[in-house]
Amino acid sequence: MCALKTSPVASSPTAIPRDGSHASFSLFDRLPAVGVERLAILASLFFSITCNHLFFSAALAQRDWSHAASWLFAIVIFVAITALQSIGLFIALNRWSAKPFLTVLLIVTAAATYYMDKYTVFFNSEMVRNILRTDVKEASELFSLNFCIHMLVYGVLPSLLVWKLRLKRTPLRRATLIRIAYLVGALVITGGSIMLVFQDFSSLMRNQKEVRFLITPSNYLFSLARVVAADTAQANTPKIPISADAHMAAGWKQRSKPMLFVLVVGETTRAANWGMNGYAHQTTPELSKLDVINFAHATSCGTNTEVSVPCMFSTYGRHNYDETAIRAHESLLHVIDHAGVKTLWRDNQAGCKGVCDGLEEQHLDNSKNAALCDSERCLDEILLDGMDGEIQKAKNGNLFVVLHQLANHGPAYYKRYPAAMRVFTPTCDTADLSKCTKEEIVNTYDNGVLYTDHFLAKTINYLKTQTTYDTAMLYLSDHGESLGEHGIYLHGLPYSIAPKEQTQIPMVMWMSQGFASSFGVSKDCMGKLANTPVSQDNLFHSILGMLQIESKHYDKALDLSAGCKA
Structure with a gap:
């Protein structure tokens, strides 16, 4: 496991008003208050930019970049994915749920992208089910210093920023109208973008169906929903017999x-x-x-x-x-x-x-x-x-x-055999395979x-x-x-x-x-x-x-x- 240590920090400098009172100063006090919808768009942009390079690499592989059509396709699918994922965030976020929901999403997505990048993981329902069934012993072997650093940069720090942001307070009626307008706009942008390159996009989805499991965080959220639904349907349900007629x-x-x-x-x-x-x-x-x-x-x-x-x-x-x-x-x-x-x-x-x-x-x-x-x-x-x-x-x-x-x-x-079986050397005596050569x-x-x-x-x-x-x-x-x-x-x-x-x-x-x-x-x-x-x-x-x-x-x-x- 990895732990982040905190150390005492000197108190921030304070500005002394002319009346002699003290007022604290923070950089975040200068940030403008943002609406939940804008925060959802910013979060979706963050995910598209930092978490989806495996998807874009697969979707854009072997394209001729001397043709304008390739650049158009790349821009369009970026816009479409950003708009599509923002739709989900528009539905899930409100002034009370935005910060805790995004924190969980950022942390889980950071962990997901680490293993996607490191081991080329596709988060389909089979992989999600496999992860849910992983015991503590197996999970503990996957932690490393590199994992901690990745989690800090892509999970912890963005989460801290989310908590520092001030969210606008909007009357319910106006907030509802704004949310509906954003949802309609995102749907129009998603649909319109795909229609611009529909032939290429449909070909990609038809011939490389698996690439959809690289779109993060939609991949693991969708797959998790499918697994939970399937397991819930089968929970406490006896196995359907196939053995009734079996005999020696x-x-x-x-x-x-x-x-x-x-x-x-x-x-x-x-x-x-x-x-x-x-x-x-x-x-x-x-x-x-x-x-x-x-x-x-x-x-x-x-x-x-x-x-x-x-x-x-x-x-x-x-x-x-x-x-x-x-x-x-x-x-x-x-x-x-x-x-x-x-x-x-x-x-x-x-x-x-x-x-x-x-x-x-x-x-x-x-x-x-x-x-x-x-x-x-x-x-x-x-x-x-x-x-x-x-x-x-x-x-x-x-x-x-x-x-x-x-x-x-x-x-x-290296933990799967006794010392007597260490015949082929040199070996990789760590779970962090990036630290070892192919031979090891x-x-x-x-x-x-x-x-x-x-x-x-x-x-x-x-x-x-x-x-x-x-x-x-x-x-x-x-x-x-x-x-x-x-x-x-x-x-x-x-x-x-x-x-x-x-x-x-x-x-x-x-x-x-x-x-x-x-x-x-x-x-x-x-x-x-x-x-x-x-x-x-x-x-x-x-x-x-x-x-x-x-x-x-x-x-x-x-x-x-x-x-x-x-």
Whole structure:
């Protein structure tokens, strides 16, 4: 966190009137009183000038500045955006709300623009939802000295100026007429401006829809409203059942051992830095020595956890994506649980994002294991702590466990692995990536991938010791990560424009011989799918197929194991 220190300031010089009395003097006393409408216009101008250069850069890219039409377009969209955002301020501000509302808006906008500029963030509803679900630990890693300076210049100082301004007092009737005149004027200016360059503007909005999420502060305000409306509509509403018909297939009756399946949901690990995919750094030395199937061409459903996790556990997937429907319906875990297999979600991050609602969920990120945890976080090996006890509690002996990693969640990559995994050097030992070279950032990230390799190998070796169970493990990351390619860092870009670094993920499968035999899955056949394009859309149906759980929601075409059954 950052704090601003104040120090005593000498008293201001005073002017001594001839009558001997003292009168204080302030520079702000000379500022003229302003009407709320004028303040709204000034604020909108401030936002257009200081907070929207990413939007203007995207909207004006590749234009020929030797043509007058390019200059006209630039001027017109500046005027249109300023007028459009002032309309919202005309509606929201009055003499009593103007100062507190603008203060909050200035502070939040300053924070938003810092991360937009630093990491190329688009504030669509997915990103806003992701931010709202971010816990205190994650948020604290994003603070830095540069952030404090940015907040001071673009948030605190403008807010102080707002509080120093004197607002005009206008009779209600006159104030109402003035407000209506300003609103009508702003609407006319917005509409007239757009009509001047309508062809260019419509082409921009049609071909680059995502740029609207760069118009600040309208972007996050609009997206926040959408998220709040959606969450309010779903609040206290039970999940729509999809599991009622789920049941174990007849093959379960012939099995001699209970089943233990571990699904590892990774975090922010990209395929480009996965050693088994041919990456220059060997980041998967332990998995490479094990009998695993590495799916080299896997893709995610989203570019952030809030999208990918609910999506991969749903029947909809990316191919039929519907955020509202996905969040409203039960997930794969409910189907498995209803069929008679106990499910358990073990978390070292920020929860199951609704996919385990009503099922057992354990949060291990605050565990007191001194060997794996400090005062802030736990290493991912904490997810295996106490597993023996959980296996014993499983009904009918069968257990499906999800281990949700912290893994490579950025930007504090250096905190995601123990000292023994600091193999690739030099490293970036700060969350402020601007202080590090590209090589240092990549090395640090790769050390995190190396630790995920170690964690997965340890999980497999643990499953090998469970000889009284038929065991298997599937690992896939929720999404990838940008490490500076094209000037982009972290993740969360709209899927339609996200670079492959954010959508291509590692995916690995391991099965014991007992599991393969009992469930009739050919390991050799599955191995032949290693170079076949797969995605998180396959998860729901492949798990049901491999576990021989029958449901009307099962789609054989999306089951990777369908062609490999004995």
